[in-house]
Amino acid sequence: MELVMKNLVFLFVAISIALALSGCANKYAVREDAVDRSVSIIPLPSLLEVKMGELMLQDDLKIVANSSDQEVRQVAEFLAAHLRIVTGFEVPVVDKAPGKCQRLFMDLTTTDSELGVEGYTLTVNEQAIRLSAGAAAGLFYGVQTLMQCLPAAVYADEKQPMTWRIPCVEIRDIPRFRYRGMHLDVCRHFFPIEFIKKYIDLLALHKMNVFHWHLTDDQGWRIEIKKYPELTRVSAFREQTLIGHPGRGAEQYDGVRYGGYYTQDEIKEIVRYAQERFVTIIPEIEMPGHALAALAAYPELSCTGGSFAVGTTWGVFDDVFCAGNDQVFHFMEDVLTEVVGLFPGEYVHIGGDECPKTRWQQCEKCQARIRQEGLKDEHELQSYFIRRMEKFLSSKGKRLIGWDEILEGGLAPQATVMSWRGVDGGIAAAQQGHDVIMTPNSHLYFDHYQADPQSEPLAIGGYTTLKKVYDYEPMPPELSATEQKYILGARANVWTEYIKTSDQVEYMVLPRMCALAEVVWTAKEKKNWPDFQRRLHQEHRKRLDILNYRAAEGSFEVAIMTDYDDDGLVYIDLQSEQYRPAIFYTIDGTEPTSNSIAYQGRFPLQNTTTIRAGIFQQDVLKGRVAAKTVTLHQGLGKMISYLQPFSLRYPGGGDPALLDGLLGSGSFNDGHWQGFHGHDMEVVVDLGRVCRISEISTGFIQNAGSWIFMPLGVDYAVSIDGQAYQSVAALKNDLAALNNEIIIRRFSAPFSALDARYVKVVAQNRGTCPEGHPGAGGKAWLFADEIIIQ
Template sequence: MTFKLNLMKKLIYPLLAAVVLTAISACGGGEIVPVDLSIVPNPVSVLGCGKSVNIQENPAVKTRINKKMGAEEYYLDTHKGRIEITAGSEAGVFWARQTLAQMVAQCGDVLPGVRIHDYPKFPYRGAHLDCCRHFFSVDEVKQFIDILALHKINVFHWHLTEDQGWRAEIKQYPKLTEVGSVRKETLVGHYGSNTYDGTPYGGFYTQDEMRDVVTYAAERFITVVPEIEMPGHASAALASYPELGCRGKDYPYEVQTTWGVFPEVFCAGNPETVTFLEGVLDEICDIFPSEYIHIGGDEAPREEWEKCPKCQALMKEKGFTREAELQSYLITTVEQYLAGKGRKIIGWDEILEGGVSQNATVMSWRGAKGGIEAAKLGNDVIMTPNSYFYFDYYQTKGREENGEPLAIGGCLPLRKCYEFDPYDQLDDDEKAHIKGIQANLWTEYIATFDHVQHMVLPRMAALAEVAWNPEGRTDYDAFVGRIEKGLLPIYCERGYHYADYAFKGIE
């Protein structure tokens, strides 16, 4: 019997993924198990209940595809004394298996007989990992993808280039990794400490490794969206190819050793910059089949453009009156280049400044304001406000006395993440432009993968809850109860270093 149980777990657990925590109270072994519908959240609906199922006697899960259903929609049936999944596609089957894993975690060998109907509200449900400020191995990136899968998150936004390190092998531009992937040292402690560790730090992913990650994610119905930053956050690229900066080839650009926003940006007036970016994106598109390519666009100071003869000459030629139009010109040029390859751009909300094509999707990070503005302009939006979904922020108000590790700042308790309303201030037409939500994990102060887990768990469950059910979330305590019953056992089994503040009621 133990063998069969292990077989069942092997069947379910590796197929990690899922949140819509199935909150089923009764887990007894009777023939008919009553289900308390009041504790089952939308959009999960329990359509009926009946005979319970002993999973030791049911190692196989019967699956069926019904193409009339939404691609990610599923029914999970256990009420006929066996386990059946019906879904619109294999992705829906996969999400149903995650719900099943949560039922097993909660109920053990005997599952209550229920029929669950579920589907996500957003087609884009993302989580971002910054692998530049600190580098995470391919194995750790795969573990991060496992965490996404468990929570039914279907996009991994992979932040690959930054001031502090360029992490993606580009064969046409080998210095990006030979030079740009290593910084000579790293800031110790908080921003402004002015103390450095004196130790070189680096790492990068080969193209084969990135392809391996894409395949691993695809097996879990997760799309990898790569991010190549432009025109700012470019110090590592400029340290590798200084001729692409406004200060020119003789300027000693360096891979940055501290955090923040730096004046060094790509020279918009140098045609070689466009050649370079297109060459990089050619290789990125070969590795990543995603429809979306993230081109950054955030935090790009313009003072160098104001002083640069090449940038000023281009402004004159184009009739631009503001440097913001140079950013818009660069982003639009890249957007059109990628459109020729059948791809679409996503950029941080600064891409709205100076004007942006309606084909661009805007990732709203400075609160929800950029997203609201973009939706009103008719652009598609991914809501990723720092005020709700920046998982690098602290998790409790009493952060020091609670023993939280050093973080960038802010305060985002689980409850606040749970309360995010992605539709706030939007009318129905504008709501249609909200294609999804995402959490971001910037890693200036996160050097180990254990620490990554601490920052994203259990807040990832709140992200999933909003992504699958943006309306009608009214019972925070029930939500925490469902994490405790349906996810915590899985976190423990896998040895995840989750933050336990939420379960202890610490704020």
Template sequence: MINLFNSRKLFVKVICLMLFVTQAQAQVKEQGIIPQPFKIQKNNTVFTFSRSSGIAVGNGIDSDNLTFFNQYFHQLAGYNLPINKTATAIKLNIDSANVEQPEGYKLSVTAKQISITGHDQAGVFYGLQSLVQLLHADARKMTVEGCVVEDHPRFSYRGMHLDVSRHFFKVDAIEKWIDLLALYKINTFHWHLTDDQGWRIEIKKYPLLQSISAYRDETIIGHKRDSPHVFDGKRYGGYYTQEEVKAVVKYAMERHITIIPEIEMPGHALAALSAYPQLGCTGGPYKAATFWGIFDDVYCAGNEETFTFLQNVLDEVLPLFPSKYIHIGGDECPKTKWKTCPKCQKRIKDEHLKDEHELQSYFISRMEKYLNSKGRQIIGWDEILEGGLAPGATVMSWTGEEGGIAAAKQHHDAIMTPEKYVYLDYYQSLYSSEPLAGGGYTPLSKIYNYEPITKELTTDEAKYIKGVQANAWSEYMASPAQAERQLFPRMLALAEIAWTDKGNKNYAGFLKRLRYQQTLLKQLNINSANTFDEITDSLSESAGHEVQLALNTTLPGSNIYYTTDGSAPTLKSKKYSKPFSITASGTVKAAVFSGAKQYGHMYEKDFHLHKAIGKSVTLTNQPKGGYNSGDAFGLVNGVFGNKLYNDGQWYGFNGEDLEAVVDLGKVQTVSQLGINILKYHWQKMWEPQVLTFETSADGKTYTEVYRQTTFNANGINPVHASIKPIQARYVRVKGTNKGIIPPGEYIAGAKAWLLVDELIVD
């Protein structure tokens, strides 16, 4: 039975709380729908509900579901809306000929009638979600402004991922968030149920998964990058019974949301191995991980019992989830243990595999065939491309867009979920008040402006991009309130990427609608973040090689006031009107004022001016990954990178050396040299083996003037080198990369990162 009018939990809140939302209309003038419809045309009419307003339900729509709606309506208006075939006030119909696109709908509101016609049941449901967002309530009168909406989704897959292994969320929280996903037309919930830190689903054949694997001894306090790690000493865990899983799946289906379970393999298996150590390459003992990261102990690919175990697990999982797809992970599987495991090496030989990467492909392909035999398809993270893409597999591209591009070019379905753009565990502002998060930076604007169809794909290849998903990893989400702050309102931006036609997207318009929705989210007791209107900045180089600072806020009708002497800005401070040059070292502070009241947190940025500011920098090796601001200006802009390495100031070299030359423009006296080095071994960020500075007057002959080989601090290591004054035009800095991370260290065998920022010359 499909509940077209949402749940008792959500819809009663939505209807009743429209009273509160309407009170905010004096401040919020743009009501609107999220995600933005394909086409919406407003008119000057208003539909007003009355006791005689009846609901006519067309063929194919279960009228029993309207009972709940009437209960909610009665709580607000004091009367029920009669349901009958001949009612003329509100009409619901399914007509696939009139609405051609799956999940599409037409919503029409005039003074006399509201009608919703859907292509299918989902279409009618989504039409009702749009109607909910358009309702006005005043006293006990409910109205809807006249409009015609024609709408359908851009992508068939519109998803949110939630990790419940690192932190466990109870059923009521999951259902609360499913309600919100449905309201904003998200149709897939990717449930990450197993990982190194905990196994979260009941498997009756393997009871130790519940008694051992579902729990860890303690949990890390603070960030993984900290050294040494600190723990809380408290046993932590939990799991969902199969009956609870069934209830959540049914709950989601009633809201047209498909739940895709993820059972991780072959990596991220420590929790399972802690209960069944014979499934690992060494036989253990193993324990569920108490901190976050990647671990060498994975399922043994040479052990037949591994496949028997996973097949038996899936045999209990499949009846719980009717989804076409089953996610089998496939990501971050170190090959360290496989390389020394006799069983794995025998498997490679017996199966005529080239190496451990092809062994991973064998593992994935074998599990795919098993799931195919059960009538299911697999989805895996983009590492399933290793050793050859398993036939029929769908790639979920997370490390970047390359995996999705590669899959589409091979005519395999792909879902775009790149870490850089749509990870919800990352910071959403750079203010110091921001709660602890994963490390990256994905503000609302960055998510909203992400485009899943890349220019590398032809029109035909683009058809294989089935949708987009935002991922929430819960390492730093210890409570539902913390999780909600990370999820919302960024999931609303993801919803608009996934549903709205590219040509209809507009960030300014989205923000107008979002400000209205924020009031609703608050009344629904959602701990939604509200940092998106706070000051953001950008740095550029002026013609005179000065650093120019631009400030911006998206808050309507507001002004920015700033100071350059480190004092707190007030309405008497300088009013910002255009980018300005930084002419001296010091701290710029700024604040947004709406009328006479300061909005949000105060902005601060420190500047350190020196002789190399704005000068030309030549890099022998180019930075990699997300540690690159796009050009070399960030190395000489006077701003030091933060300890979170997410502000675009850090330059990262993966397995390669640093070699940079600064041209000062003319020969001059140099007596001070410096650079900042980032050292976080738990993040694969290693100090250089050797750091040297060299100077030259002609750019050809260089003289070494400083050398350093030890960097002791965990975090930022500032290098301050006082040298004998020398005449020079060019300064060259070299940093020898650690290369391959040595045995016994975190992610041994991987390439080390060398992160540097700000080449200081004085």
């Protein structure tokens, strides 16, 4: 799942970090003071009303769980156990409250059928607390919310000398998606079961319900399989581990034997622990690729016979399970039989990603299988492999999930697809009527950097800020209403090549996971970034702290944005993902210090200016200085009409993007580039009145590795009335499409000054990726940043 990342890793070294805080100022426009500030619940409930008054917990508090449902008692005990520790009260769980006492009612008597299995209502008034749901899971999420209505100290592990006040609230809450999860790779680095429990606690705290446990890979096999003891004796350990990134000449290794595995007893314990927190575990057993660790113990399962050693470096390896050998299928079925016996959940993940076909092409057995089964090629052979495993799993009453490569060569009939290479796989699978879980590497890879790589611990690459995660929308706009039903939800991946300790896992997932929780739980229209920042900062970070989780501070990058008023004045807006940061800036070319101008709100700009801005804490610069030149020109902030739409996946800030004075960086997803997928860019700018113009230029970026190409040509035409256009330039591209560099080019056309009100720009998309490109025949992207009209 990391192949694509290799490009990104190095991209980072080459270019200065671009601002990932994307696009238009409107996103930030929701007023922070427009929301109630007395409770800080993450993820934000569907309906939250804070009322006058409060309830103070008394030492005669009893939890009244009048239900024969065993799980209800279990949820009640879960809450009681917490409250006993911090309050020192007895907090008994009873069927009926005897006599006079303070009561917390917990029941399944709701008549609100929309609550489903996971929704709940919570009412706190001055007399009592009432938690109601349609099923125990809903009560459990209600308990999480109730805990977050109490002071953060409720998460402590000893008695707190304080009074426990809850504001009176009325809450009705239903999750947006039914699949809300986190993944953890325990193969590249291994984490003890104490941490796996702590990780599951973190999911529960955020109302997430799926833990995807990546148990086997090239660098280690981590699950005990009784029938194949060599898997834990040999495959669970590697001789040493690569230091730093691969592929930079002389690689260094640490020389330290490394490994570990979970016994079946430990796995049962984890499964039980997760069940008590309404978290389903999806085990992943990788096949047919990422098999090196298994092959080291059982080389006869490969195409060549070996020999092999457990992987010590990262990447994708050619040696995979042989698809022509029936012994491989027997092995897999034996393994899955034990796996299925351990994990009661509905799904088993079989990987299916990054399986090179090199060995299969040269293997007699694999080629014989292709002939016997009438398969077209090795892709269909992979599909044969997956279908055969699906058939086996369904005979055991289980459903198969795989990474989006399982689409290649034909999808197994009931398979669920995890879309990781962007969202296209997910869209294709949903259109074919298959369930989909979104986990695109563009937004949900929590092994990526979350702040300036120069100030962060080494990571695999990428750049995914908290804000970017928060802005992620799992539902692709391309899908019809019927197709959208197949999008079950989303979850983030945590690959651990560069994450060696439990502590570091926490650092990488927090606070990004808090943002993801809101993406998958909270209704889209309820999401509110400034309010999320407030909740995160005011209370939630305290909770994480008390629970002893290590959370990252996040990005200190300042986003330099433009804004306009009705008179055409241009303003500069400085934003960041920090909560109420101290931003200082300059407009005279000097580096900002804490003695520079303090940012107080947007300010007007008269000329083309370079703004430099940084966040300071106690006079010390945090992160690095952001610099952006805002180019003033006649088109700035003017009306633009799109004759062909831009892609909603790369809006670059939406309608104002091409006329905001801001140029894109070498990173196509920096929020300034606007993408056009498979078709031309065709826009008309209305300058509002007739102006004297003498030059038009438009910037484009080429990044062939990401299927983004220069336009074949760019045409400029102008008009006084918007009807009759006069061509002023027809420019041709001369840059080769198969160039591997990242190149930005402006297509500029100076001409003798003339009068015009309308400017039409047509940039010809090459339509498809050219022959010789890995995506040959697939839709090509065209990315533009700014149309400058002088």
